[in-house]
Amino acid sequence: MQCILYELTASMTSLKRYLTAGDAGGVEAKSKEKKQTLIIILVPSVAVVFLSLALFLLLRRKKRLRKRKMKDILETSQNNKGKEEDLELPLFDINKTRNKVLDWPKRFHIINGIARGLLYLHQDSRLRIIHRDLKASNILLDDEMNPKISDFGLARSVGGSETEANTNKVVGTYGYISPEYAIDGLYSVKSDVFSFGVMVLEIVSGKRNKGFCHPDSKQDLLGYAWRLFIEGGSPELIAESIVESCNLYEALRSIQIGLLCVQRSPRDRPSMSTVVMMLGSESELPQPKEPGFFTTKDSVKASSSSIQSKISANEITMTQLEAR
Template sequence: MSHPDIAFFNLRTILAATNNFSPDNKLGQGGFGVVYKEVAVKRLLNNSAQGTEEFKNEVMLTAKLQHKNLVKLIGCCIQGEEPMLVYEYLPNKSLDSFIFDETRRLVLDWPKRFDIIVGIARGILYIHQDSRLRIIHRDLKTSNILLDEEMNPKISDFGLARIFKSNQIQEETKRIAGTFGYMPPEYAVFGKFSIKSDVFSFGILLLEIITGKKNNSFCQEDSYQSMTGEIWHLWREGRALEVVDSSLKDSGSPDEVLRCIQIGLLCVQEDVLDRPTMSAVVLMLNSETTLPTPKQPAFILRKSNNNFNPSAKMDGFCSVDEETITEVVCR
């Protein structure tokens, strides 16, 4: 594997940069493996949920993508048994470490959260429409949004991404890859994905940023609805501001917050054709155009006839964690 835009590092250099993979330099861990500083080195572990194909996919795709709201790939190392990716180091780690933390969320007032929402939207628009390749990310979630020193968002982790032809609308697979809670139902159940799959994931992201709650936190035994269903019902009753993170009190315009909630609901509508494109989303975020009325969202949490089992992910379309799923066969 070679690419003119990628630097190839030897293992000795990586060991020096991470102080021999010292636990003190560990930034985090996900489905791919462990991430270390001072540069962000992502190490594919032997027992990783993702494999060689995902590694190659991430290298080749990320090397061709250049946008201020996408994480920058510096190079890779393929020596030894554990391939590694070398990314720019982003000191504020990932978005989920802020919005879901009782103390750190206070750093993100509404103007900053709105900037993050817009930045994520622009990054997705770039990979869908403006880059040299038309790419579907397939694993957009708060832990895959990294923050630089100025809290600007950068989309990361393209291991599960797929390239679409310019005239291609949809693809179908029997290998479901992504994270439950962020997957649209047509993908989780039937394996069908398109640019509207990323739009759905963005809608979940947007609503999580506003509420400060994980979509999966709504997976409770006595609940028949997902976060989107809860918000949709409150929105129809004119009570949508009740879901807003309490730490945002007095830090933003209620009208702007309500507008963003409505945009989020438009993105997670059940019917794929009803969801807007990312170009329309960016326009709605940056203008005061009249918004359509959202239709029923995809209730990705369903109460099964059996006893509730949080581990039965395909029955409830809900998981209690955010591990990336890479090998689920559709029924």
């Protein structure tokens, strides 16, 4: 901007000096001719400088507005871990309510609410937002069990029709992070879909993916849910506290949707708009493929995918992720 102002000032000074010199000169005809020539040369230059200045100010204003919009969206969405609430309602970490007896309608209501919140971030907000750290502890519940997505410290926005981006620094939480993000640093709306699928399986089963190890098969929650599904034993995954009173059709459908969301390839995972539609309808669901990070935890031989990534989490700073 200083360069533009300097050029404008220099052009105006040159014009003024030349016009003054012309007035003090001897030959009026030549003076007038020179004045006209100089004006013809300098006026377009001054116009270009003014246009450049206007364009610069416009672009700077747009950049400020974009940053302000992003800040407004994140501040509106973020619940600050219950410290400041617009609704002035007490909020509870979904992890703290996991061991309480939540009947199936409440659990299904929570799943639906999270799905609609993600749909808003991915599609309906002014900027497309990828949360990047979606997990149970970042889902807050009010006293009516309405879920609210919180903690947007790692969130990123992508412009226009973009749905993915790449980073050299992988951040997130072990147990919820998607394979393509952990391995290649590629995050997208489908990364959030993967995390959502993990939470669905956690809510239905009452178990956490991180730290879960089936005593017989030594599988994590995703591997256990997948094995039960392909063997036709998905009802065994439903939490004991709700197995007798739950809507079995909705629970089994939720498990299948969760498995669709945690498929290894992001191309196979549904979008959040499709997830919301599947949760609210009785249409036939596609068959899920093997989930990402499907592991057994005692003597798995790492084949093609063995990596070490720095994971930004409250509980760990380094973990080895294995997939087969």
